[in-house]
Amino acid sequence: xxxxxxxxxxxxxxxxxxxxxxxxxxxxxxxxxxxxxxxxxxxxxxxxxxxxxxxxxxxxxxxxxxxxxxxxxxxxxxxxxxxxxxxxxxxxxxxxxxxxxxxxxxxxxxxxxxxxxxxxxxxxxxxxxxx
Numbered sequence: 001x002x003x004x005x006x007x008x009x010x011x012x013x014x015x016x017x018x019x020x021x022x023x024x025x026x027x028x029x030x031x032x033x034x035x036x037x038x039x040x041x042x043x044x045x046x047x048x049x050x051x052x053x054x055x056x057x058x059x060x061x062x063x064x065x066x067x068x069x070x071x072x073x074x075x076x077x078x079x080x081x082x083x084x085x086x087x088x089x090x091x092x093x094x095x096x097x098x099x100x101x102x103x104x105x106x107x108x109x110x111x112x113x114x115x116x117x118x119x120x121x122x123x124x125x126x127x128x129x130x131x
Contacts, residue, residue, distance in 0.1 A: 005122060011039040014053065020123045022115050024058035026090055027051045037093040056089040058113030059130065062105045063094060083127050085111055100128040 008016045015038070018025050026037040031048030035056075042049045065083040081099035099105055100114055110130035117123050 006124075011041055015039050016123075018053065019115065019125055020121075022123075023055060024113055024125070025053040025055045026087070026093055028054040035090040035093060037087070037090065037095060056087060058125070059089070060085040060087040060095070060111055060127075062107055062109045062111055062127075064107070065099065065105050081105065083111070085127055095125065097124065098126045100126045105129075 006012075006016065015025070026035045027039050028035050028051060029043035029046060029048050030050035030052060031043060032046040034043055034045040035054065036044065036051075043051065063084045063086045065081055067079050067081055069079045071078045081104065082096055083099045083105050085095050085097065087093045087095060095113075097113070098116075105111075105127075111127045112130045113125050114128050115123050116126050
């Protein structure tokens, strides 16, 4: 079985480093102040190439989800649920992750991120129902 791992690139490397430290952040454009995720080299709103990372609460609402029958993530047996979460602090940002609830997610449900180590050099962001 081939296991697919995220491959950090020039734009996402710092995101993965922050996740490994249990930090949750998005990029903020230094030109117009727009927040964005995923990480990019330039702002899609004003095209500025100046930005910084901004910590945001790892909370949001379930936008959508799928049931994956392919074992793409290390340590997860198929089938598993992948959710798309709209961040509360940055409604324009959508983040994907594995579902850690003991039931199926519900559209609009409040969730919070949990960090999961899947090896010495990889930490993922999963989502569980908010308490």
